[in-house]
Amino acid sequence: MKKLIIAALCLAMIAMTALASADAIKIGGSGPLTGPAADYGISVKNGAEIAVEEINAKAGETVIELNFQDDEHDPEKAINAFNDVLDWGAQMIAGTVTTSPCIAVGAQAFEDRVFMLTPSASSVDVIADKDNVYQVCFTDPAQGAASADYISGHKLATKVAVIYNNADAYSTGIYQTFEGAAAEKGLELVYIGTFTDDTTDFSVQVTGAKEAGAELVFLPIYYTPASMILQQAKNMDYAPIFFGVDGLDGILSIEGFDTSLAEGVMLLTPFSADATDDLTVNFVKTYTEKFGTVPSQFAADAYDTVYALYNASVKAGITAETKAEEACDKLIAAFQELEMTGLTGTMTWDSTGAVTKTPTAVIIKDGAYVGADVQ
Amino acid sequence: MSKKTIDKLLTFGMVIAAFIVCQVMIANGAMSRSLRGQLIPICVYIVMAVSLNLTVGISGELSLGHAGFMSVGAFSGVVMAMWLKNGLGVSNTLICLSAALVTGGLFAGIAGVLIGIPVLRLRGDYLAIVTLAFGEIIRNVMNCIYISIEGSSLHFGFVNPKLPGKLLVNGPAGATGVAKMSTFVMGFVLVMITLLVVLNLIDSRSGRAIMAIRDSRIAAESVGLNVTKYKMMAFVTSAVLAGMAGALYGLNFSTITASKFKFDTSILVLVFVVLGGIGNIRGSIIAATLLTVLPELLRAFSDYRMLVYAIVLILVMLATNNPTLRTFFSGLKPGKKSSAAKEGKQ
Structure with a gap:
């Protein structure tokens, strides 16, 4: 009997799966909603949902719909999620969130002719050789070069240590361009520390940076290891400037993380939650009310992604009846001419799929992200 | 025909029938994209599970590094295929794919030998x-x-x-820009090859020697069986097949x-083997298929998906060990009723 009830429950749940409504543009997406990279996926999902609600509220009816699936930061699962949303009827993809799943899904989308706009997958491999995959975020090389530019341009330091994850594509990608750009800008790399995914003890790397006398430690890594590095640097009374890129965004929302440790950490990101323009203020307000945390750059990127897709769709005359293949060609054409001011700046796209916008740096102050030039 | 032959034919028949059903469904357009996309991973996981079952079930050595061989096979196979395609200009996908499978198997086999030499001297937990x-x-x-x-x-x-040149394998970023060459037909062929190799090995003189060593190493040694040789045979065969799957x-x-090929993947494959029944090849095939498809079927549960998946795993584990159910399933097989009933009562 018990088993019957369980079976009946399962069937009921499957039957309840949201059915796509008849006259809305359908956007599919995927990102890690579970697992170690979940914060990025959840931020993107939340940001995108806010954009969808806003657009629908303005229109007074459901004009777009979003189906965002979990891909566990795994290419295999991302392909499954991609197929799943296409079965649902998605006409375009807002995703995927992380790099290697995005490369896999991008290749499949290229084959199937489905337009893809990724909020945050930043490797150049994501858009390489594909005419229908576009990015809202900067590419990794751009981040590495921009970081070196910013550090030397603002004379933050000359002796720089780098600690990066040499088992991670994103981290290694940024490091490789940073290394090249740093040499050109006259930054002295005094210490290079590496670690892998499973590392929890960073004392070797932090001690290395400290003994080499680095004034600034560049962390082109994700926020989980970064939080441990900050903790261990504090334990050693080592307080250089910590400088990161967009992977560090989200560090303040780690549960149980002492935000005072991140005081003074700088990161390069196109979005800061304390900006005073109406768009940002409203977005931050809605996001905080709805989800209880301050939005990260990922949420902002996702918000812009949905708006960009919607604006381009309207421009290209895409309706609920348009087939994905047809929508793909129309969107490619529309994106060449699209100019949009979103949360992450004013964006334009070229035919490679790369975005053009201005990077800004934020600094963490009193447990919040503050524009670095504001202080 | 002996009972064993019928059993073997049943396994092959099941795989062939499933393949035909899938092909018919694809031709009719009756299969969802989601399931169609999973066909090749299913074939891969079947081969992984069956080959691991050879080590764990038949040879009795608990191996927790099976994904390592898959990774060796995957990278060497990808490099071979892309080199043939881009370097030497071989345009026939089938040739590239076949060469990749052979290379993958070969390299994983070499890794298997190298690792097997020190590892197979150990026993039990140490080996794991x-x-x-x-x-x-x-x-x-x-x-x-x-x-x-x-x-x-x-x-x-x-x-x-x-x-110099264009990077194909870029360290931690892995191989990117790989041409998609795998086909479901090739996956099916690989499953059939795996079954032929594994089932025939189990049924051969060597297979009986491997099982004898598993059951009692001392007894096997005392009748003059070369323990290292037979253990290596099972271990390396398993590695080669995993490399081809990779x-x-x-x-x-x-x-x-x-x-991708970390410890989790090794454990995932081990879960297929354990749930399908250690030493039970047909069980491995069914478990690998069902457990690969299951997480996708559970997408309706959204946030609770992985939780439900874990609960289902536990339920399956309980159900397959339930004596009543076991008797019921064994009863479906002709001629096995009496022995199964006895087992059920224990």
Whole structure:
């Protein structure tokens, strides 16, 4: 009997799966909603949902719909999620969130002719050789070069240590361009520390940076290891400037993380939650009310992604009846001419799929992200 | 026909029937995209589970590093296929894919021999831990390998990405820009090859020797069986098949990274083997198929998906060990009723 009830429950749940409504543009997406990279996926999902609600509220009816699936930061699962949303009827993809799943899904989308706009997958491999995959975020090389530019341009330091994850594509990608750009800008790399995914003890790397006398430690890594590095640097009374890129965004929302440790950490990101323009203020307000945390750059990127897709769709005359293949060609054409001011700046796209916008740096102050030039 | 032959034919028949059903459904357009996309991974996981079952079930050695062999096969297979395609200009996908599978199997086999020599001297828990360690070593080494193609020549670098030509394997970023060559038909062929090899090995003189060693090493040694030889035979065969599965997997996605083949994947395959029944080849096939499809079927549960998946695993484990159910399922098989009933009462 018990088993019957369980079976009946399962069937009921499957039957309840949201059915796509008849006259809305359908956007599919995927990102890690579970697992170690979940914060990025959840931020993107939340940001995108806010954009969808806003657009629908303005229109007074459901004009777009979003189906965002979990891909566990795994290419295999991302392909499954991609197929799943296409079965649902998605006409375009807002995703995927992380790099290697995005490369896999991008290749499949290229084959199937489905337009893809990724909020945050930043490797150049994501858009390489594909005419229908576009990015809202900067590419990794751009981040590495921009970081070196910013550090030397603002004379933050000359002796720089780098600690990066040499088992991670994103981290290694940024490091490789940073290394090249740093040499050109006259930054002295005094210490290079590496670690892998499973590392929890960073004392070797932090001690290395400290003994080499680095004034600034560049962390082109994700926020989980970064939080441990900050903790261990504090334990050693080592307080250089910590400088990161967009992977560090989200560090303040780690549960149980002492935000005072991140005081003074700088990161390069196109979005800061304390900006005073109406768009940002409203977005931050809605996001905080709805989800209880301050939005990260990922949420902002996702918000812009949905708006960009919607604006381009309207421009290209895409309706609920348009087939994905047809929508793909129309969107490619529309994106060449699209100019949009979103949360992450004013964006334009070229035919490679790369975005053009201005990077800004934020600094963490009193447990919040503050524009670095504001202080 | 002996009972064993019927049993074997049943296994082959099941796989062939499933293949035909799938092909008919694809031709009719009756299969959802989601399921169609999973066909090749299912074939890969079946081969992984069956080959691991050879080590764990038949040879009785708990190996926790099976994903390591898959990774060796995946990277060597991908490099071979892309080198043939881009370096030497072979345009026939079937040739590239077949060459990739053979290369993947060969390299994984070599890794199997190298690892088998020290590892198979150990027993029980020690062996499990060392295989686990080797799986991790393989993954970390793969993270440091850079391979590029320049014209028709391959360049290798270790911890050094500055190579001439176009990088194919870029250390931790893995292989990117891989052409998708794997086909469901090739997956089916690989499953059939695996079954032929494994089932015939089990049924051969060597297979009986392997099982004798599993049951009692001392007794087997006392009748003059070469323990190392037979253990190696099972271990290396298993590694070769895992390598071929890896090559098929690698060529199914446009990117593979070493981090995919970590400990989790080894455990996942071990779960297939345990749930399907240790030593039960047909069970491995069914478990690998169902457990690969299951997470996708559970997408309706959204946030609770992985939780439900875990609960289902526990329920399946309880159900398959339930004496009443076991008797029921064994009763379906002709001629086995009496023995199964006895087993059920225990």
